[in-house]
Every structure is written in structure tokens, then in C-alpha cells.
Amino acid sequence: MTATPKSRRRVLVGVSAVATLSLGVGVAAGSRIQSPADAAAKTAAPKASQITVPVEKKALSSKVVARGDTSFDGAVNIRVETSGLRTAAVVTGKVPAVGSTIKAGEVLLEIAGRPVIGLAGVLPMYRTLSPGSSGPDVLQLEQTLDKLGYDPGTVDKKYDSSTAQAIEELYESVGYEAPEPEEQLTQAVDQADKTVDQMKNALRQAQAALKQAKAQPGKTDFSVELGQVSDAQENLDDAETALSEAEFKAGTPLPVSEVVFVKTLPRRVDDVKVERGGTVNGVVMSVSGASLVVTVKVDAATKERLKTGMAATFDLGDGTIIQATVRRITRNADQFDVVVAPKTLTSAQLERLREANVRVTIPVKSTAGKVLAVPLAALSAGSDGSSRVEVLRDGKIELIPVTVGLSADGFAQVTPAGDAKLSEGDQVVVGK
Structure with a gap:
């Protein structure tokens, strides 16, 4: 069958459409196809460039x-030596509060109605001190009294009347009567005083006998009476010396139970181990x-x-x-x-x-004021072991030898060596 003109046009239009579609698909596919060289160029890492930071001027401190x-510095336990007490070691008052401060020359506690005074010293109070005592503990006591303003006389190792007087002043300042000497010592003073009175009477009698002998007519030999007066005077002198010694020994003592030496004062009370009405047995407080x-x-x-x-x-x-x-x-x-x-x-x-x-x-x-400083990462070592930094100037890298000073907080003090130049603001390389 012969095709009509109309059907031939339809075929031509269809062929043309197919050709056009094929051409578009080809162009699209061609645009997606890459050569190996093009692909490598697109996936390659960017060219490395230097990372720089400016040289700073700053003070460095290591x-x-x-x-x-x-x-609170130097905690210690405080003990009171109560073996010398003749009564029970009952706490009767002055119990400190935790957090309070104890000071030299003040009462720390009251036991059996008597004060326990705190003094500064490294030697513990291990015995009762009294006139006639001697030793390093006496020296420590006198040194402490002197620092507190109580004059102990000559600061030495001897407890004398001046020391006893200073102790009396100390007790007066804290509001307590000074300690009494032992009864046997006061009795010795009384006895010595009576002996002095007896010797004075004996001397007066001897002097009266001498006077009476001299009044007798014709008597010229008074040797017996003079001897009696001399003996009586000598006995009186001896009695007065004995009285002075007895009074010295009966001077104000310092009982072992009424003082505590602490290495340094003042101190803070951290803990109290006793209470009013309780009995002391060991540590009384921690300071x-x-x-x-x-x-x-x-x-x-x-x-x-x-x-x-x-x-x-x-x-x-x-x-x-x-x-x-x-x-x-x-x-x-x-x-x-x-x-x-x-x-x-x-x-x-x-x-x-x-x-x-x-x-x-x-x-x-620390440095003396501001200095040139670079990050530690900017430093490198040359072949000879010297230090250097890389400075980027006009797109070019210059190696600047430097002397390295103090390093601190990630920076180092640098000083350009020789004729090299390095200034604040220069860009030094710290990485790539």
C-alpha cells in the first residue's frame, strides 16, 4: 500500500524527535565524564601555607x-601537770570556747580554784620553781616574764627574789593571789624570826652587864663582859642571816600545776577536752x-x-x-x-x-618589664644547636638566630643574635 503524504510527514517528525532526544542524552553524559588528570586535580589537598603569629612585647613570669x-599552723595538745595538787584536779572555771585565742600571760583554765597560766616556751613545766631553783627552765621563765614586761632582775638561770616579785606581778595582772610557799618554809621563817628576837635580848643583856661592870668602882678588867657582848652580837648576826635565808626560800613560788608552756603563742583553741566540774586527766585542750x-x-x-x-x-x-x-x-x-x-x-x-x-x-x-616574646612553637634549632625563628617578610621566609631567655605560659623571651633584626609585630612561623 502506498503511503500518503500525510503519513510520511508523521514519520519524519518522529525520527526528528528521537534524534533530538538522543543528542541531549549524549551531551549530558559527556558532561559527566572526567579524565583521570581532571579528577586528581579536583581532589588534591590545597597547597600548604605558613601559619604565623606576631612577635609580642610582654612581661613573662615563671x-x-x-x-x-x-x-591553723602547728596543732599541739596541752596537758596540765596536776601531780603537785593536794586536792582533786577539778575544773572550776575559765573553760575556753572552741575558736577562741589563748595568749601569753593569760589564764587558760582554772583548776581547784587556781589559774593555769599560758606562757611561751619550748621546755615543759616539769617541776615547781621557787627561790633557789636554777636551770634552763628558770632561764626560760625569766625570758618570758621579761618579754611580758615583768622585771625578773638579771635574766639568768637563778630564781631569786626579783623573779619571785615578777611572778607576783604576773598573778596580780590575771586577777589571782600569788601562790603561797609550803607551810614548812613559812614555819622556818617564824622560827628564825623568834631566834632573832632571842638573840637581840641576849645582846641587850650582855650590853647591860658590860655597862654595869664599867660602873663598878675600881674595876678595870672588862674582858669577860666584852666577850659576852661579842658572842651575843655574833649570834644575832647568824640569826639574822638565817632569817634572811628562810625568808628568801619562802618567797613566791611557781607551782608546776599553775603554768603551761607552749612553744609559741598566741594559739587558736581547736578542741576542749574538759568541762566545768570535771576532773583533769591528761590533755585539757588542743590548740x-x-x-x-x-x-x-x-x-x-x-x-x-x-x-x-x-x-x-x-x-x-x-x-x-x-x-x-x-x-x-x-x-x-x-x-x-x-x-x-x-x-x-x-x-x-x-x-x-x-x-x-x-x-x-x-x-x-620574671623578666624585668616587657620583652620580645614568641610562642614556644615558633622556636627551632639549627644544625649547631642554636635557636632561631622563621620570620615571614614580603612573602619570603627569613631565619633569625635568637638567644632564648625565660619561658613561661607557652611563651619564650627572645633576643635577636648578632646583627639580626626582630621587632614587635614581625610575623613568626608557628606551623604549616
Whole structure:
């Protein structure tokens, strides 16, 4: 059958549409096909470039920073020697409150109606002291009395009348009667006083006999009467000497039960072991230093960088910085305890810091003002071991030899060596 003109046009249009569609698919497919070189170029990492930072001018400070616990320095237990008491060691008053401060020359406690006075000293009170006593404990007592303003006379190892007088003044200042000597000593004074009276009477009698003999007519030999007067005078002198010695020995004593020596005062009362009406048996209270300290633990390497007297600070946590000083450094097993003491604290700060943990900073070394400084990452070593930095100038890298000073907080002090130039703001390479 012969195709009509109309049907031939339909075939031509269909062929044309198919050709056009095929061409579009081919173009699309061709646009998605890449050569290996093109693919590698698109996936390759970007070319590396230098990371730089500017040289700074700043003050550097090397420091030890650590956390430490607060405490009151030097806790000790206080005992009262009551073996010399003739009555039960009953607490009758003056019981201190926890947190109160005990001071030198003040009453710590009252036992059997008598005071227990606190004094500063390293030797314990191990015996009753009285006129005639001598030794290092007497020297310590006189030194303490002298510091408190009670004149003990010559500060030596001898307890004399001046020492006894100073003790009387001490007791008067705390509101108590001075201690009484033992009864046998006062009895000895009474007996010696009676003997003096007897010897005075004997002397008067001898002098009267001599006077009567001289009044007798014709008598010229008075040797017997003179001898009696001489003997009576000598006996009186001896009696008066004995009285002076008895009175000296019966001077004001210091009972072993009425004084406690503590290494240093003042101190804070941490714990009280007795109560009014109770009996003393051993420790009566625990006390620590009245001054608060912070103890930081460091290793041996850090300890070598520190020394007593260094300035320090610690942070209260609210931005308040407390100035302090390194008080002492002691070994504690395989570590070291660094004790830092604040210079001043308000009562509010003291309470806030009680049993706290704080951040302590101890500057070890610092530069004298601002210096050129670069990050530690900017430093590199040359083949000869010298230090250098890379400076990017006008798109080019220059190696600048430097002398390295103090390093701190990730920075190092640098000084250009020789004729090299390095200034604040220069860009130094720290990475790529």
C-alpha cells in the first residue's frame, strides 16, 4: 500500500524527535565524564601555607601554681601537770570556747580554784620553781616574764627574789593571789624570826652587864663582859642571816600545776577536752596556731625552684587575691609540703578560709618589664644547636638566630643574635 503524504510527514517528525532526544542524552553524559588528570586535580589537598603569629612585647613570669588546703599552723595538745595538787584536779572555771585565742600571760583554765597560766616556751613545766631553783627552765621563765614586761632582775638561770616579785606581778595582772610557799618554809621563817628576837635580848643583856661592870668602882678588867657582848652580837648576826635565808626560800613560788608552756603563742583553741566540774586527766585542750596557712604538696623537681621567704598569693575564689609568703618547706615522704602564710586576713576572710582548698601561685622568676616574646612553637634549632625563628617578610621566609631567655605560659623571651633584626609585630612561623 502506498503511503500518503500525510503519513510520511508523521514519520519524519518522529525520527526528528528521537534524534533530538538522543543528542541531549549524549551531551549530558559527556558532561559527566572526567579524565583521570581532571579528577586528581579536583581532589588534591590545597597547597600548604605558613601559619604565623606576631612577635609580642610582654612581661613573662615563671610560677608554680597548685591547690592547697588551709589549716591553723602547728596543732599541739596541752596537758596540765596536776601531780603537785593536794586536792582533786577539778575544773572550776575559765573553760575556753572552741575558736577562741589563748595568749601569753593569760589564764587558760582554772583548776581547784587556781589559774593555769599560758606562757611561751619550748621546755615543759616539769617541776615547781621557787627561790633557789636554777636551770634552763628558770632561764626560760625569766625570758618570758621579761618579754611580758615583768622585771625578773638579771635574766639568768637563778630564781631569786626579783623573779619571785615578777611572778607576783604576773598573778596580780590575771586577777589571782600569788601562790603561797609550803607551810614548812613559812614555819622556818617564824622560827628564825623568834631566834632573832632571842638573840637581840641576849645582846641587850650582855650590853647591860658590860655597862654595869664599867660602873663598878675600881674595876678595870672588862674582858669577860666584852666577850659576852661579842658572842651575843655574833649570834644575832647568824640569826639574822638565817632569817634572811628562810625568808628568801619562802618567797613566791611557781607551782608546776599553775603554768603551761607552749612553744609559741598566741594559739587558736581547736578542741576542749574538759568541762566545768570535771576532773583533769591528761590533755585539757588542743590548740593550733592563731595564724592560718595553706599547705601545697609539690614534687622534688618543683621544690628545687622554691625557697623560704618567696612571695606568694592565693585566690579566695571570688577574684580576691591574698598576698602571702612561703613560710617553710618540709619533706613529707616522697613529696614536699610548702607552707604559705598570708600577710593579713580580715575576720570574715579567716572564717571563709577555714578548712578550704585554694589556688596558690608562687612566682619563681620574671623578666624585668616587657620583652620580645614568641610562642614556644615558633622556636627551632639549627644544625649547631642554636635557636632561631622563621620570620615571614614580603612573602619570603627569613631565619633569625635568637638567644632564648625565660619561658613561661607557652611563651619564650627572645633576643635577636648578632646583627639580626626582630621587632614587635614581625610575623613568626608557628606551623604549616
